[in-house]
Amino acid sequence: MxxxxxxxxxLIWAKKHVAEAFTFQKNAVEDQEKLLLSLVKTAEKTLFGREHQFENIHAISDFQNKVQIADYEDLKPYIEKVKKGQRNILWTETPQYFAKTSGTTSGSKYIPISKEGxxxxxxxxxxxxxxxxxxxxxxxxxxxxxxxxxxxxxxxxxxxxxxxxxxxxxxxxxxxxxxxxxxxxxxxxxxxxxxxxxxxxxxxxxxxxxxxxxxxxxxxxxxxxxxxxxxxxxxxxxxxxxxxxxxxxxxxxxxxxxxxxxxxxxxxxxxxxxxxxxxxxxQDNFEKEGLLLLTNHGIFYEFIPLEEYGKPEAKRLTLGEIELNKDYALILTTNSGLWAYSIGDVVRFISKDPFRILVSGRTKHFTSAFGEHVIAFEVEEAMKATVEKFPAQITEFHLAPEVNPSEGLPYHEWLIEFEKEPENLDDFRKNLDDEMRKRNSYYDDLISGKILQPLIITALKKKAFQEFAKSEGKLGGQNKIPRLANDRKIADFLEKFKISFSTS
Known part of the structure; x- marks a missing residue:
């Protein structure tokens, strides 16, 4: 009983909550600007606010002119002051928590979470x-x-x-x-x-x-x-x-x-x-693709077209300026004191009413050794389409460029841990290459122009990726394996787990 x-x-609570949620979905663009100005006003007297003239910020354009895109290394000097017990640095109050994460270049990162956040x-x-x-x-x-x-x-x-x-x-x-x-x-x-x-x-x-x-x-x-x-x-x-x-x-x-x-x-x-x-x-509809972007949860979002990311004059778009089916680096300003912070995730909008996204990759996880700039979303979709066509099951995979092969043209190497291998691995490989060429025109041009040979698949022993995660101290929790890289660090580790090698 x-x-x-x-x-x-x-169930009563759930239905009431969902009915109320329509308000923020309809007013997302306007609410985002109000939120940014509110965050700026709150942090006006902080060290970061004083250094960046928050008192003179009255519009999104003012904020973008005065506050440059930052990664963890840029904000680290401020966070170190907070760790030493200094107050009023990035936010008006000392953080309630530090979320400790494993950084690949910065060592451990300490992400502040405020009482408001x-x-x-x-x-x-x-x-x-x-x-x-x-x-x-x-x-x-x-x-x-x-x-x-x-x-x-x-x-x-x-x-x-x-x-x-x-x-x-x-x-x-x-x-x-x-x-x-x-x-x-x-x-x-x-x-x-x-x-x-x-x-x-x-x-x-x-x-x-x-x-x-x-x-x-x-x-x-x-x-x-x-x-x-x-x-x-x-x-x-x-x-x-x-x-x-x-x-x-x-x-x-x-x-x-x-x-x-x-x-x-x-x-x-x-x-x-x-x-x-x-x-x-x-995912606000468990039967449909796409994740509902939370625009009233203390976070102001900006979006940089992926092809411009890292360039000094890159456009910083707001929610009202985005286009559908285009990849953007995600930039955050939060009520925990992160300002124009590049989190490293890449998103793609599939709807504007309401704003729904797919997570399409990481800014640091791509393969572009030959100028092709292949991202995670493309390799995952190509793999999904190929697996649907062949009776195969994938446990995990990783793509790495082979720039200097012992013979023949350079290529993309796909290191795959199969739960169940396809009956014909070479047909699987050809189909996967075709799916990649459909999704990335630069890659297609490189294959057509005989700059690259079609991709090569290397099958791996069971638990190969678990062993890699263990070697990095990242087994379990929320740690995940990069699906692709622009170097061969992961590929070189996985070398010892090879069990077969297809010919092109």
Missing amino acids: LNLIKKKIA MPFQLNAARSALFHYMAQKNNSDFVSGKMIFLQGSPELEEINGIQTGRLSGIVAHHIPNYLQKNRLPSQQTNLIEDWETKVDEIVKETEKENMTLISGIPPWLIMYFEKLIERNGKKITNLFPNLQLIITGGVNYEPYREKMEELLGGKVDTLQTFPASEGFFAF
Whole structure:
């Protein structure tokens, strides 16, 4: 009876929330300008505000003239002052938290989360669930057990500022009414070694009534495989009431076939776009492509056309100026004190009413050794189209250029860990190359002009990518493998896992 009441109340809340959400969707462009000016006014007396003449900013154009695009290295001197206990630096108050992330060039990054910013992280996650419940007209999952495959909730202090991984920080804010439904236990969550942790999570959850499971796809797959290995059952047989999978961090599509095979039955999937810097978007319609951009969650967005990113005079577009089906570097100004901050993600709008996006790549993850500028979205879509045509399953893959082959023309090498190899690997390779040529005209020109030979596939042994992640100290949590690179660092590591090599 209590569960029935809980489900009914949750559904009432969900429908009320979704009805109210239409307001911010309709007023997004106007609200964004108001938000920026409000953020600037609030931070006028901070060190950053004084140095950038915030008192003279009265329009978006003023802001763009006075505040240059910044990455973490640009803001690091300010963050170091905050870490030393100095106040009124980037934001009016000392951050409530530092979200600690693994940087590739800067070492660990400390992303400030203000007292104002933290509720938006939590409300966005709640909003995603409310939209799902309202659309489904079903809230059954709230009565079962829920799990989020996350980092350790253990936090350290830096001059009174609680510091840890974002997922660990969020764990401290789970509402009391959900705590008794939440797994794994605190003891298991504190385990640092990821493989040991997943083994313990399997033991804790295999006999439970799991109704919601959340995490990024590679680590969900690892968890599911361990469950199946121990129990000999597909996931929907093991958890017959499993209703919802929530993913984030990477494009789900390349993992969909593998996930469906492990699940063994239909389970709804909800995609999200969270980060330490903010919770940007979620799938407001679980049956349709695209993530609803959250334009009223304390973040002002700017968008730089990807082909101009990094250039001194690059255009900085606002929400009202974007075009559909074009790739943009995402720039953020937040109520936690990040100003014109380049997060490194690339997005593509597929709708303006409301504003919906796809995450199409990373500004630093591309392949352009020959001027082709191939991005993650293109390789993922090419792989998806090819896998749909051939009876094959992909666990993970990575693209790297081979500039100086021992013989023949240079080429793109695709290092692929197959769950199930296609019957004819060469036909698979030719189809994949054709799909890439359709999606990237520069690549097509390079093949046609005999500058490059068609791509080459290298098949890898099982768990090759897990071993790479482990070697980088990035096994588990929200860490993910770059789908492509402009160098051969990852490819060289994977060399020892090669099991076959196709000929062109």
